[in-house]
Amino acid sequence: MFTVSKKNTSLSFDIIDRLAAHDDVGKKDVELLLSLSKKDEIDYLFAAARRARTAYFGNTVFIYGFLYFSTHCRNDCHFCQYRRTNTEIRRYRKTMEEILTAADEMKQSGVHLIDLTMGEDPWMFARGSSRLSRFSEIAEQVKKRTELPVMLSPGVMELNQLTELARMGMEWFACYQETYNRVLFKELRPGQDFEKRMLAKNVAREHGMLVEEGILLGAGSSPSDIIDSLYAMKREGFDQVRAMRFVESKGVTLPAADNSPANQEFLTIALMRLLMPEVLIPASLDVDGLKGLSVRLAAGANVVTSVVPPDRGLAGVANASLDIEESRRSIEQILPILKEAGLEMASHEEYQTWVDSRRRSSGAKSASENRRCA
Numbered sequence: 001m002f003t004v005s006k007k008n009t010s011l012s013f014d015i016i017d018r019l020a021a022h023d024d025v026g027k028k029d030v031e032l033l034l035s036l037s038k039k040d041e042i043d044y045l046f047a048a049a050r051r052a053r054t055a056y057f058g059n060t061v062f063i064y065g066f067l068y069f070s071t072h073c074r075n076d077c078h079f080c081q082y083r084r085t086n087t088e089i090r091r092y093r094k095t096m097e098e099i100l101t102a103a104d105e106m107k108q109s110g111v112h113l114i115d116l117t118m119g120e121d122p123w124m125f126a127r128g129s130s131r132l133s134r135f136s137e138i139a140e141q142v143k144k145r146t147e148l149p150v151m152l153s154p155g156v157m158e159l160n161q162l163t164e165l166a167r168m169g170m171e172w173f174a175c176y177q178e179t180y181n182r183v184l185f186k187e188l189r190p191g192q193d194f195e196k197r198m199l200a201k202n203v204a205r206e207h208g209m210l211v212e213e214g215i216l217l218g219a220g221s222s223p224s225d226i227i228d229s230l231y232a233m234k235r236e237g238f239d240q241v242r243a244m245r246f247v248e249s250k251g252v253t254l255p256a257a258d259n260s261p262a263n264q265e266f267l268t269i270a271l272m273r274l275l276m277p278e279v280l281i282p283a284s285l286d287v288d289g290l291k292g293l294s295v296r297l298a299a300g301a302n303v304v305t306s307v308v309p310p311d312r313g314l315a316g317v318a319n320a321s322l323d324i325e326e327s328r329r330s331i332e333q334i335l336p337i338l339k340e341a342g343l344e345m346a347s348h349e350e351y352q353t354w355v356d357s358r359r360r361s362s363g364a365k366s367a368s369e370n371r372r373c374a
Contacts, residue, residue, distance in 0.1 A: 009219050011146045012041045019274045020048040027227050033225045049270035049300030052277040060346035065106030065114045068315050069094040073119025079219050082119050083248040088251035105309040107146040109331050120155035140330040156200050166207035176214035180229040204334025212240035218260045219246040238281040243268040273300030286316045289323035297341045299344040351371035
């Protein structure tokens with residue numbers, strides 16, 4: 001599907017070569033790659049991204065389960081169907097029993113990690129039946145029940161609760177800026193604080209957690225905004241980075257129309273891989289479903305997310321129901337696509353080894369940075 005021929009000696013090929021060699025490449029040059037439209041140039045970029053992935057991860061891919069257990073949210077983000085003022089969707093909060101049953105199914109399917117996701121739901125942040133918040137109780141029980149690594153995706157929470165969860169042994173914290181253009185951030189996330197979201201990520205890292213950052217495409221970001229965001233993510237040293245395309249949904253209208261090219265997400269994934277070859281980059285099933293997996297893997301992704309069990313009433317983020325009840329978001333459906341791409345699912349031991357190694361490395365970096373600031 002993706003062949004490479006370097007008959008063309010255009011500027012884009014030269015930029016790709018220099019980027020792959022870790023040479024100093026200016027932002028404007030990298031930005032040029034976001035506008036690629038010729039097949040041979042895109043193939044060449046993707047091939048370079050795959051070589052970078054192979055150099056750090058071989059042919060192995062990690063797979064994440066996704067458990068969206070509360071669709072209630074106090075925020076009013078313009079891009080999100082679960083925003084506070086959207087009255088056109090069904091809301092739910094899953095019970096502990098429902099959550100644990102779904103987590104059990106994910107573990108049995110073979111996923112490497114369970115991503116516990118919710119809107120910024122104040123009810124979940126309130127104290128439950130113990131000294132812990134309801135969210136902390138859920139995370140604790142899922143971790144104990146499955147013995148799998150857990151990613152926490154609750155939005156911004158009180159820092160003492162985040163610290164408590166880190167002490168409980170939670171491995172990951174996910175919190176997306178969506179863009180590093182602060183003007184656009186305010187438009188997309190009205191009433192929210194850019195620095196507060198960054199602080200939550202920094203606190204999580206200071207307490208030994210790995211951090212995932214993400215940007216949203218097709219929601220007003222210019223090519224230069226996207227490249228600025230990629231360089232900011234590289235500078236911050238996040239452990240997993242993602243780019244997802246905005247998907248229109250019921251009750252959601254962005255402030256302004258966006259004319260981004262359809263393949264911008266794939267080009268961005270490839271640029272992420274070349275700029276940050278050592279990190280994890282997801283190929284999300286939440287935008288195009290199973291049919292969109294091959295191209296994201298071809299662009300250099302090495303994590304498949306989000307596996308969602310059917311018949312549990314669980315929703316996705318960008319597409320609430322895409323491929324879920326048809327059982328297409330399953331490992332059985334994913335494995336043939338990995339094989340076709342020359343990839344294979346990693347063992348649980350391989351994933352845990354990567355997580356442990358990355359946490360040690362991140363801890364060493366944090367200690368070094370603290371010494372420099374002292």
